[in-house]
Amino acid sequence: MDRLITNLPEYVLTQIVENAFQWFVVVDQDARILYMNQDYCKFLHIDQQETIGRPVNEVIENTRMHEVxxxxEEHIASPHYIKGTYMLANRIPIRVDGVVVGAFGSVVFRDLHDWHHLSSHVKQTLEKINMGEVAHEPNSYQMTDIKGSSASILSIKETIHMIAPSDLPVLIQGESGTGKTLFAHSIHQLSNRSDEPLITVNCAAIPPDLLEAELFGQGSTSDRKSRIQLADGGTLFIDDIGSLPLPVQVKLLRLLNDGVVESLNSHHAEPVNVRIIASSSQPLTELIEMNQFRTDxxxxxxxxxxxxxxxxxRMEDFSEIISFIFHKTISQTGKRxxxxxxxxxxxLNNYRWPGNIRELQNVIQAAVYLTSGDTITPDALPPQVKQRKIKYSPSSRTLAESVEEVERTILLETLAQCPNKKEAALILGLSKSTLYEKLKKYDI
Known part of the structure; x- marks a missing residue:
């Protein structure tokens, strides 16, 4: 090894230390910096030459290199809080003839989020290798599955990175079909619980009289584990939490406050360690006003x-989303x-997509299967996507009168194609009450 290092040209050594995919620093016996690589200096916003000879604790926040x-004593994978985040650092003493003459420190993982995500990824990969599996885990999504780079989506992704490592409950709100499940899975995959199960319960899909037993279990009368018991140590995703009956909401509140559950036919509370992620397609504040959801x-x-x-x-994301769905569907059908x-x-680009990404996915999949040639024509699209556009031509009417005429025409055409008022409201992006107000206004 000594001969190898001696024979390496200086420029080779420089490239190695500057491209090691780690940040590192070397200090002498007085804990003064002998060398700090360029990436670390960039992160600290300091000139590389200015670090030489300075006490390491003046340059690196919360460092413990001087203690080493x-x-x-070495520090392996030691949490290091710097610039508002935790990192994982290794600190190794340097000895000559048994005497400590300095120390070498490296930041192995620059963000604990990355560490937990990588740890989970490695574990899952090894499990798949052992099981002879190579395919992506079904119904398991990660941040990369969330397509789009609009300001709103980037903001949500940034928030997820910030809150994922905590155990705080998260509420995901959005219209049906917007992909709330993807966001819930991403939080779990980036959390400290990623090695533990993510259990989902869809409150709208389970009859209300069975929800309590499904969530909390039936006690000694059944050997079947409840969803909460299955999620112990991991994450419980409560989809459409607004459909949860009020009595069950009380028990869920106790779980959040005290970390205990009490199954049916039992008066014994059992401790559980579960993180709660909930979703709702309807603003919960509206349900509170209707006395259907508890304020506490x-x-x-x-x-x-x-x-x-x-x-x-967020139509700026439309091209990326439709491209992803389109090519995925093509690969599944074998069409080249x-x-x-x-x-x-x-x-496609001018339609309002009231069913959001789920509706888009269904439309694209159907269009691909309905197309026998090389080009997808409008004939492969459902009627609601091909609604006639209203063109405006100047007249003597006021702007308000023209807007009302266009609005009335749109309402009439939509109801002609879709008589069901609830579905018509979805197509128009209106609440049911707003649609009825407009129908009354225009005497339709």
Whole structure:
């Protein structure tokens, strides 16, 4: 080894230390810096040459390099809080003839979020290798599955990175089909609980009289574990929490406050360690006004709220999202050459997508399967996507009168194609009450 290092040219050594994918520093017996690589200096916003000879504790916040020099004890994977975040650092004493003459420190993982994510990824990969699996885990999503780079989506992703390592409950709000499940999975995958199960319960899919038993269990009368018991140590994702009956909301509140659950037919409370992520397609404040959701439970889960925008409010992400869905569907069908006609693309791009990404996915999948040639034409699209556009031509009417005429025409055409008022409201992006107000206004 000595011969190898001696024979290495200086420029090779420089490239090695500057491209080691780590930040590191070397100090002498007085804990003064002998060398700090360029990446570390950039992170600390300091000139590399200015670090030489300075006490390490003047340059690196909360460093313990001087303690390693003094004690001669190494620190492996030691948490290091610097610039508002925790990192994992190694600190190794340097000895010559048994005497400590300095120390070497490196930041192995620059962010604890990355460490937990990598740890989970490695474990899952090894498990798949052992099981002979190579495919992506079904129904398991990660941050990379959330497509889009709009300001709203980037803000949510940043928030997820910040709060994922905590055990705080999270509320995800957004219209149906916006991908709230993807965000819930991403939080779990980036959390300290990523090695433990993520258990989902869809409150709208389970009859209300069975929800309590499904969530909390039936006690000694059944050997079947409840969803909460299955999630112990991990994360419980309560989808459509607004459908949770009020009595069950009380028990959920106790779980959040005291960390205990009490199953049916039992008066014994058992401790559990579960993180709660909840989602709702309807603003919970509206349910509170209708006395369908407890205020105390709302304030317990809403401190961290992610508001996922509907697709129509982030159309700058549309091309990326549709490209991902399109190519994924093509690969599943085995079709190699397929494209949208310009007219088809215009219809897709101008539609409001009341069903959001889920509706877009269903439309694209159907269009691919319905197309026998190389081009997807408007014939492969459902009627609601091909609604006729209203064109405005100047007249003697006031602006308000013109807007009302266009609005009335849109309402009439939508109801002609979709008589069901609830579905029509979804297509128009209106609440049911607002639609009825407009129908009354225009005497429709």
């Amino acid at each position: 020099v003094k004690s001669g 439970l709302y304030y317990r889960i809403q401190a961290i709220t992610l508001n996922v925008p509907p697709l129509r409010e 050459s397929l494209e949208f006609s310009k007219e088809t693309w215009d219809y």
